[in-house]
Amino acid sequence: MSAAAPAAKPTSAAKSDAAAAFARGLEGVIGGQTSVCSIEQDKLIYRGYEIHDLAAHATFEQVAFLLLEGHKPSADELARFKKEIVAERAIPASVAKFLTDAAPQLKAGTAVPMDVLRTAVGLLGHQDPDCQDNSAAANLRKSKRLLARIPTIIGHMQNAIDGRAFVQPDAALDHAANLLYMMTGRRPTTEEARVIDVSLILYAEHEFNASTFTCRVIAGTLSDLHGAVCGGIAALKGPLHGGANEMAMEMLKEIFASVGEAGIGTPKVDAWMEQAFASKRKLMGFGHRVYKNGDHRAGILHTLGRNLASRLGGTPGGLAATRWFDLGEQVQKIMLTKKNIHPNVDFPCGMTYFVMGIPVPQYTPIFVAARITGWCAHIMEQHADNRLIRPLSIYTGPAERRWNG
C-alpha cells in the first residue's frame, strides 16, 4: 500500500475488527447476497444456468428475460417480452437532438461515447413517468425501456458521428441484429447477428463486479434506477473494467503498427511484449480479479470471432480479419507463458468487434447494451431487500491537531 502508515490505530472494537479484515480493493470480501448470478472458478451461472449452456442454446432476449424476470421465459412470455422491447425502441426527440449536438465533442474527443451514453440515460430518466418510483413494477418497466432504448442511443450516436441520417429501428430484427443495423445502416448476416447476440449474453451479467456494485451502492441509498445505471456506466467506462475491450484492440493495433504484418508470428511480437513487461505496462484484456485460471467467457467468444473472421475479408487497416486473430493468439500465448495470465472476455471481444467493422469507441457502449440487464436485476434485488451499503475505512491522515494551535 502506497499511502502513509496510519497516524492513530482504530480505537473502537468494530474498527479493530474491520482493520483486521481489511482487503485492498475489497479483494475476497463478500459484499452481499444475490440470486442473480454465481461465479465459481470453474463455472459462471446466471440464475442457475451455466454460461456455455446459455451461449449455445439461448438468445440474448431469453437471457434478458431470465435476468430481469427471474425465470426462463415460456414461448408466450418471450413473444410478449420481445414485442414490448420492440415497441419501446424509439427515443424522445430531445434525446435524439442531444446526440446530434454531442457529435462535435465526440469528434473532437472531449467526450467519448460512454460519456454521451451516460448523459443520454440521465435524460431518459427525466422523461420517464416512473423515474421517481422505486417499486418493483416501476423498476421492471424502466429496465425494459432502458434495454430497448440503449441500442437506439448507440445507433443514433454513431449515425451522428458519421454524419448519416438516423437509421430507425427495424421491428423485424432481433435485439442484436437491430443494434448493428442502427449503427451501420447495413443488415448483418445471420452469423454476424448471432456473434453479437452471444457477446451480449456473455456480457449480460457478472455478479458483484465494479459497475454492478456501483449500481447496488447507489440503489442502496434508495436512489432511483436511472441514477444507479448512470453510475454503472461511469464505472464500466474505466479501462480496468469494461473499457478494456476498446483498449485491448488499441493495444493490438499498436503491436501491429510496431511489427507490421510480416512480424506477426515472429519474435518481433515477443520483443514488443518484453518491452511492455519491462515498463510494467498492464496489457489490456488480460487478467481478472476473480478468475485466475481463465475467464469462462473468453474462449466462447474467441471461437466465434475466429470462425467469423475466416469468412470475412480485409479490415479497415488493410489486414485480413484472420491475421488479427493470429496476432491475438500469439500475444495470448506469450502472456500465458511469461506471466501465467489468461485473457478475459474483453480480449476476444476487441478482435471480434473490430473484424466486424464496429467503431472501437462503441465497444464499451455495446457492453452497456448487454449489462443493463444484469445491472437492473441487481438494482431491483437491492431495492427489494435493502440495507444501506456503507463500509468503514482505515484512517491514514495526520493525528488529531488544533486549528488554532
Ligand code: ACO
Ligand atoms: N497485464 C500485466 N500484468 C498484469 C495484468 C495485465 N493485464 N493483470 C494483472 N497483472 C499482474 C499485475 O501487474 C500484478 O503483478 P505484481 O503482483 O507483480 O505486481 C498481478 O498480476 C496482480 O494484478 P492486480 O492488478 O493486483 O490484480 P487485480 O485483481 O487487482 O486486477 C484487473 C484485476 C484489474 C482486471 C487486472 O488484471 C488488469 O488491470 N487487467 C487489465 C485490464 C482489463 O483487462 N480489465 C478487464 C477485466 S474483465 C471485465 O471487466 C469485463
